[in-house]
Amino acid sequence: MIENLDLSLVDWSRAQFALTAMYHWIFVPLTLGMAFIIAIMETIYVKTNDPAWKKTTKFWMTLFGINFAIGVATGIILEFEFGTNWSNYSWFVGDIFGAPLAIEGIMAFFMESTFIAVMFFGWNKVSKKFHLISTWLVAIGSNLSALWILVANGWMQNPVGMKFNPDTARNEMDNFWDVLFSPTAVNKFLHTISSAYILAAVFVIGVSAWYILKKTNVVFAKRSIVVAAVFGLLTSLFTVMTGDNSAREIVRDQPMKFAAFEGLYNGSKGAGLVALGIMSTSEGDGTNENMKDFHFKIEIPNMLSYMAYLDGNAFVPGVNDIINGYTDNDGEIHPPVTEKMEMGRKAIAALKAYKAAKKTDDTVGAKEAEKELKANFKYFGYGYFSDPYEVVPSVSISFYSFHIMVGLGMYFILLFVLCLVYIYKGSVVNKKWFLRMAIWSIPLAYLASECGWILAEMGRQPWVIQDLMPTMAAVSSIDSMSVIITFFLFLIVFTGLLIAEIKIMLKQIKIGPNHGGN
Amino acid sequence: MNNTLNRLLKLPKTIWTFYYEGFRNQSKWSRQLWLIILIKLFVMFFILKLLFFPNFLKTKYDSDQERSDYVIDQLTNPKNQ
Numbered sequence: 001m002i003e004n005l006d007l008s009l010v011d012w013s014r015a016q017f018a019l020t021a022m023y024h025w026i027f028v029p030l031t032l033g034m035a036f037i038i039a040i041m042e043t044i045y046v047k048t049n050d051p052a053w054k055k056t057t058k059f060w061m062t063l064f065g066i067n068f069a070i071g072v073a074t075g076i077i078l079e080f081e082f083g084t085n086w087s088n089y090s091w092f093v094g095d096i097f098g099a100p101l102a103i104e105g106i107m108a109f110f111m112e113s114t115f116i117a118v119m120f121f122g123w124n125k126v127s128k129k130f131h132l133i134s135t136w137l138v139a140i141g142s143n144l145s146a147l148w149i150l151v152a153n154g155w156m157q158n159p160v161g162m163k164f165n166p167d168t169a170r171n172e173m174d175n176f177w178d179v180l181f182s183p184t185a186v187n188k189f190l191h192t193i194s195s196a197y198i199l200a201a202v203f204v205i206g207v208s209a210w211y212i213l214k215k216t217n218v219v220f221a222k223r224s225i226v227v228a229a230v231f232g233l234l235t236s237l238f239t240v241m242t243g244d245n246s247a248r249e250i251v252r253d254q255p256m257k258f259a260a261f262e263g264l265y266n267g268s269k270g271a272g273l274v275a276l277g278i279m280s281t282s283e284g285d286g287t288n289e290n291m292k293d294f295h296f297k298i299e300i301p302n303m304l305s306y307m308a309y310l311d312g313n314a315f316v317p318g319v320n321d322i323i324n325g326y327t328d329n330d331g332e333i334h335p336p337v338t339e340k341m342e343m344g345r346k347a348i349a350a351l352k353a354y355k356a357a358k359k360t361d362d363t364v365g366a367k368e369a370e371k372e373l374k375a376n377f378k379y380f381g382y383g384y385f386s387d388p389y390e391v392v393p394s395v396s397i398s399f400y401s402f403h404i405m406v407g408l409g410m411y412f413i414l415l416f417v418l419c420l421v422y423i424y425k426g427s428v429v430n431k432k433w434f435l436r437m438a439i440w441s442i443p444l445a446y447l448a449s450e451c452g453w454i455l456a457e458m459g460r461q462p463w464v465i466q467d468l469m470p471t472m473a474a475v476s477s478i479d480s481m482s483v484i485i486t487f488f489l490f491l492i493v494f495t496g497l498l499i500a501e502i503k504i505m506l507k508q509i510k511i512g513p514n515h516g517g518n
Numbered sequence: 519m520n521n522t523l524n525r526l527l528k529l530p531k532t533i534w535t536f537y538y539e540g541f542r543n544q545s546k547w548s549r550q551l552w553l554i555i556l557i558k559l560f561v562m563f564f565i566l567k568l569l570f571f572p573n574f575l576k577t578k579y580d581s582d583q584e585r586s587d588y589v590i591d592q593l594t595n596p597k598n599q
Binding site for chain 1 (some may be wrong): 548558575592593
């Protein structure tokens with residue numbers, strides 16, 4: 001029972017999931033983005049028939065292959081964890097996760113076994129056009145494969161298109177299209193994949209910059225920079241757009257996350273956007289240890305209201321407003337958390353009563369309990385809390401991860417623009433500071449990408465399924481020691497894989513495009 | 519018509535040869551990658567999955583009814599009620 005649950009079990013299960021997800025995400029974005037960069041390069045080769053472009057394509061394909069091989073199946077670990085550590089959650093989500101994950105598995109299998117094989121084994125064996133089509137299909141297929149897992153994640157952030165079945169305690173998919181096209185899922189997918197494209201573009205630029213600094217393969221490097229910078233710039237602008245859409249969606253469906261990543265405790269009309277800030281280590285308004293004040297902040301007046309509602313004077317709810325209840329700009333009343341907690345408790349009690357009534361064949365009692373459950377199910381998860389402030393995520397983690405992600409995103413736009421300007425002017429070879437900066441941008445791209453996930457997942461705490469299931473109710477009653485052991489096992493396995501990836505990649509980069517190939 | 523039929527009949531052999539030659543002519547680093555993939559899959563599926571990650575509900579209960587009863591019991595007995 002949950003009352004006997006060891007708190008360290010929840011924390012270790014979360015830590016293990018975070019560790020595996022973050023390691024998995026080291027490999028994924030490079031695959032997603034690099035696949036398109038390679039496809040663009042190969043298209044130029046097929047169009048121009050210039051063998052130099054073939055060499056360029058083959059070199060980046062080699063690095064893509066290394067990353068793909070090391071990263072493949074690292075995500076399966078997450079599925080293991082669902083079944084072992086998060087069994088209540090796995091049961092509760094029912095077939096909602098099953099369908100997208102099954103499609104993802106089948107898609108990944110067919111794509112990997114056919115088109116990737118053509119990509120690597122097919123040079124000179126299939127026609128140029130067929131090879132090119134295969135490369136594009138790998139790019140599209142790997143991104144579509146990501147779609148399904150992101151749809152599942154989107155559902156956790158904004159559960160739609162389902163009905164709760166009290167007989168089985170499972171959520172059953174009611175409308176597949178509502179799940180697939182929920183604004184959360186669509187924005188999450190587009191924002192995630194476009195940010196992966198930026199990472200891949202920065203990677204290609206960074207590696208190419210190293211060649212220019214070493215004064216080797218300079219023409220190849222410049223050519224690669226042009227493709228990556230154009231691709232990176234266009235996808236950056238798209239990422240800004242999807243991020244903007246995402247913010248408007250979050251303020252509506254996950255207002256607490258929005259308030260947390262902006263460090264907004266008390267909402268107001270015409271709220272300002274904190275562009276830069278350092279949070280204080282002391283408590284802000286004394287209500288909760290999570291509520292840190294700012295040491296200093298640079299605020300853009302009215303910008304947050306505009307970002308959230310496209311209206312500079314709109315009301316943006318802060319953490320305290322959400323706790324105490326507020327009326328939004330459309331006049332909708334959002335009850336205080338204490339009220340939601342009461343409704344959540346009623347829903348939990350109704351589920352218990354329903355089950356008991358069913359056991360004794362009490363149809364009238366079962367019907368009444370089901371009615372009560374339906375009326376309060378919206379806030380089912382709130383019934384597990386005893387203090388309203390338990391629904392506040394870590395404001396400082398949310399704030400910093402959001403601001404680091406956005407700040408680095410802006411920096412990458414500058415990097416891509418400078419790349420194109422210096423290439424156009426023919427001065428990139430002489431800009432040693434810039435080339436060094438480009439190399440050091442590679443880890444920054446990974447940092448930004450990981451920060452995005454930290455924001456998405458830490459910002460929505462304490463929920464695994466928004467409003468319906470808190471993290472503490474999702475874990476299995478297992479021995480926390482087994483989770484601790486596997487945490488360190490994963491740490492060793494994944495670190496080993498990462499070291500192998502970096503070593504093999506560095507070796508191939510040193511060999512270069514002239515003697516490499518796949 | 520005959521040509522198409524012949525091609526179709528030869529297709530399995532063509533696919534087999536394509537993969538066979540592809541794997542045979544791999545570079546040294548590609549073989550290293552395959553080794554890493556195989557070791558990784560072995561560790562994941564035969565060590566981690568079998569020893570450390572049994573499906574909690576599947577191993578503990580025989581039927582879906584028992585599993586749902588267990589989860590409902592877990593969900594309806596929180597500490598705050």
